[in-house]
Amino acid sequence: MTKTDRLTQLFGKQIAQGEFEPASALPSEAELCERFDTSRNVMREVIKVLSTKRLIDAQRHRGLFVMPSEQWNYLDADVLEWVLEKGVNPSLVRSLIEVRSLIEPTISRWAAERATAVDLVDIEASFNLMAANPKNVEVFHEADIRFHRAVLVASHNVVIQQLSDAVGALQRAIFDYTFQTGIEHMDLTVREHRALFDAIRCKNPEAAEEASRRMVTRTASRAVAGLDKAEGVRV
Amino acid sequence: MTKTDRLTQLFGKQIAQGEFEPASALPSEAELCERFDTSRNVMREVIKVLSTKRLIDAQRHRGLFVMPSEQWNYLDADVLEWVLEKGVNPSLVRSLIEVRSLIEPTISRWAAERATAVDLVDIEASFNLMAANPKNVEVFHEADIRFHRAVLVASHNVVIQQLSDAVGALQRAIFDYTFQTGIEHMDLTVREHRALFDAIRCKNPEAAEEASRRMVTRTASRAVAGLDKAEGVRV
DNA sequence: GATTTTAGTTTGTACTACAATTTTGTTGAC
DNA sequence: GTCAACAAAATTGTAGTACAAACTAAAATC
Numbered sequence: 001m002t003k004t005d006r007l008t009q010l011f012g013k014q015i016a017q018g019e020f021e022p023a024s025a026l027p028s029e030a031e032l033c034e035r036f037d038t039s040r041n042v043m044r045e046v047i048k049v050l051s052t053k054r055l056i057d058a059q060r061h062r063g064l065f066v067m068p069s070e071q072w073n074y075l076d077a078d079v080l081e082w083v084l085e086k087g088v089n090p091s092l093v094r095s096l097i098e099v100r101s102l103i104e105p106t107i108s109r110w111a112a113e114r115a116t117a118v119d120l121v122d123i124e125a126s127f128n129l130m131a132a133n134p135k136n137v138e139v140f141h142e143a144d145i146r147f148h149r150a151v152l153v154a155s156h157n158v159v160i161q162q163l164s165d166a167v168g169a170l171q172r173a174i175f176d177y178t179f180q181t182g183i184e185h186m187d188l189t190v191r192e193h194r195a196l197f198d199a200i201r202c203k204n205p206e207a208a209e210e211a212s213r214r215m216v217t218r219t220a221s222r223a224v225a226g227l228d229k230a231e232g233v234r235v
Numbered sequence: 236m237t238k239t240d241r242l243t244q245l246f247g248k249q250i251a252q253g254e255f256e257p258a259s260a261l262p263s264e265a266e267l268c269e270r271f272d273t274s275r276n277v278m279r280e281v282i283k284v285l286s287t288k289r290l291i292d293a294q295r296h297r298g299l300f301v302m303p304s305e306q307w308n309y310l311d312a313d314v315l316e317w318v319l320e321k322g323v324n325p326s327l328v329r330s331l332i333e334v335r336s337l338i339e340p341t342i343s344r345w346a347a348e349r350a351t352a353v354d355l356v357d358i359e360a361s362f363n364l365m366a367a368n369p370k371n372v373e374v375f376h377e378a379d380i381r382f383h384r385a386v387l388v389a390s391h392n393v394v395i396q397q398l399s400d401a402v403g404a405l406q407r408a409i410f411d412y413t414f415q416t417g418i419e420h421m422d423l424t425v426r427e428h429r430a431l432f433d434a435i436r437c438k439n440p441e442a443a444e445e446a447s448r449r450m451v452t453r454t455a456s457r458a459v460a461g462l463d464k465a466e467g468v469r470v
Numbered sequence: 471g472a473t474t475t476t477a478g479t480t481t482g483t484a485c486t487a488c489a490a491t492t493t494t495g496t497t498g499a500c
Numbered sequence: 501g502t503c504a505a506c507a508a509a510a511t512t513g514t515a516g517t518a519c520a521a522a523c524t525a526a527a528a529t530c
Contacts, residue, residue, distance in 0.1 A: 002295065002482065004283075028511060039484045041276065044512090045283045048239075052287040060237065061491045061512050075310050075397045095394040102341050110333075159330040159401075162310045166394075237513065263480060274515045279481090296481050296522045 007036050008046045009078075015055050015066055016082035026056070026064035053079050075162075080169040096170045097220045103160065104148075108196060108212035111154035112205040119154035120201060126150050127197045134186035145172075147193060154200065192218075242271050243281045244313075250290050250301055251317035261291070261299035288314050310397075315404040331405045332455045338395065339383075343431060343447035346389035347440040354389035355436060361385050362432045369421035380407075382428060389435065427453075 011032075020026055027035065033043045047064065050056040054073040057065045073079050074092065083089060115123070126147035133139040145168050152161055192215045199207035246267075255261055262270065268278045282299065285291040289308040292300045308314050309327065318324060350358070361382035368374040380403050387396055427450045434442035 004482080030511080041279075041483065041485085044276075045280060048280045048283050049287050052284050058512085061510090062493085063511070070393055070396070073397060074394045092393060095392040098345075098392055099394050103337065106337050157330040157333055158305055158327060159309045159334050161305070162308055239513080265480080276516085277514065293481085296479090297524090298480070 003038060004042050004045050007038060007042065008049050011036065011046055012050050012053070012055060012078060013082045013085070015050065016072070016079060017086040020066050022066050023068045026066060028063060032064075055079065075166050077166055077169045080166055081172075084169070093170075093223065096166075097223055099163075100170065101216050101220050103163065104216045105209045105212040107152055107155045107157075107160060108200065109205040109209040110157060111151045112200045112203055112208035114156045115154035115200050115203075119150065122150040123147065123154065123197055123200060127193055130193060131190050134183060134190065140186065144189075144193075147197075151196070151200065238273060239277050239280050242273060242277065243284050246271065246281055247285050247288070247290060247313060248317045248320070250285065251307070251314060252321045255301050257301050258303045261301060263298060267299075290314065310401050312401055312404045315401055316407075319404070328405075328458065331401075332458055334398075335405065336451050336455050338398065339451045340444045340447040342387055342390045342392075342395060343435065344440040344444040345392060346386045347435045347438055347443035349391045350389035350435050350438075354385065357385040358382065358389065358432055358435060362428055365428060366425050369418060369425065375421065379424075379428075382432075386431070386435065 014020065026032070029040060029043055029047070032047075033040050036043065047056060047058055051058050053076050054067055054071055057067050059065065072083070074083070074095075080096075083092060111119070111123075126143050129143035130140055130147060133143065149168065152163075155161070192211065196208060196211040196215065199205075199211050249255065261267070264275060264278055264282070267282075268275050271278065282291060282293055286293050288311050289302050289306055292302050294300065307318070309318070309330075315331075318327060346354070346358075361378050364378035365375055365382060368378065384403065387398075390396070427446065431443060431446040431450065434440075434446050
């Protein structure tokens with residue numbers, strides 16, 4: 001990892017986590033070079049990247065400004081990770097869950113309609129990895145993410161596939177809220193995934209959509225419950 | 236517009252439009268500096284931006300490579316514009332239309348549930364602009380885009396709002412396919428928009444979703460018909 | 471022929487320099 | 501004291517050089 005990459009992560013995280021007043025002026029290039037102990041060259045490349053992610057607004061001869069947070073590119077995996085990492089933003093998590101609840105069942109439907117033999121291989125492998133490791137939380141979780149990514153690929157829609165990084169970042173971020181260790185929970189999760197996998201394999205779009213809807217509904221309700229608990233507020 | 240911005244557009248467009256073999260090696264930094272007649276400083280910033288948009292894969296000490304096109308960030312307005320500008324990619328357009336058909340009715344539903352008075356002002360203003368200019372294609376089209384953006388804002392979901400740029404870029408790009416000049420078509424479009432606007436104003440989610448679905452279905456079928464015509468193939 | 475060495479290439483980082491433009495500060499007139 | 505005009509400073513955009521680090525491929529050695 002290069003110095004540019006490290007500073008991009010560091011500075012991007014600082015901005016995304018609100019260490020600079022939103023919509024306010026940032027230090028000048030020269031000052032940032034001192035603060036991060038780097039050359040202007042590297043600093044400018046960092047700024048370019050963060051501008052592309054719409055965290056920074058760089059105005060010629062005027063200076064750098066923090067973009068208003070509504071305009072940050074929440075479809076960028078880095079931005080999402082940075083924002084979600086620190087304190088969870090309930091409004092953002094709710095937005096993400098809404099989007100996920102909207103698109104995932106349809107993705108599963110498309111996958112059931114369009115999955116090729118190659119697609120099925122990856123889906124099955126991921127599922128088997130989950131089913132075989134109900135007690136290894138790390139492996140189980142990784143396999144879960146891989147399973148959903150494989151389904152996404154099987155949907156054969158390049159646009160929606162671009163959401164996969166974001167969805168993965170979300171899943172990682174809200175993991176704490178939905179975390180359950182009990183073996184009965186793992187069993188339930190495996191059963192749900194098996195239902196979806198079977199529906200896709202048998203090319204049954206309705207069943208796939210329904211299975212996916214059940215999964216995402218349960219996860220979403222758990223996450224919202226976790227949020228309410230964290231806030232102490234019910235919405 | 237700075238030289239860096241111009242070269243980003245130029246080089247990005249060249250890559251997105253396939254002037255370099257996908258997944259192949261690109262010229263070295265030094266060679267690109269010569270080709271675009273610029274300093275290494277500027278060239279590196281251009282490369283950083285295009286890497287962030289996932290058009291380029293920059294490997295340390297090895298060189299620059301074109302990313303496989305499935306991984307290009309089609310949720311980035313620039314990338315979409317570059318790709319769609321030249322020859323239209325039927326598969327990509329279909330993917331975009333699918334996503335739009337999926338999300339727009341739900342966005343309209345959310346807008347009907349959540350729109351504030353301020354949101355309604357912008358929606359109404361856009362609608363009035365459309366209704367008043369059925370003969371001015373330019374103004375009509377701009378107002379159309381603004382209408383949909385206003386509905387998007389009213390949905391109060393920051394994640395899905397990030398799709399607005401992409402959706403706008405799509406609408407601009409496939410405009411040629413759905414283009415219709417007849418006054419009766421304008422009338423129909425205005426009636427459809429009025430139905431959606433009324434549903435949102437009266438806070439009727441079901442009606443809003445249904446109105447939106449009718450609109451997007453008609454537009455989508457027209458676009459697909461245009462694609463088939465362009466390809467001479469029916470799917 | 472296989473392995474090691476060496477030279478060349480390519481990117482990462484640092485530094486200086488100057489132009490263009492905006493902001494700030496100062497001066498001066500009234 | 502207020503305002504206008506001008507001068508100085510600050511800030512970003514662009515260009516160029518230099519060197520380090522790491523990869524590639526050719527050359528040399530065994």
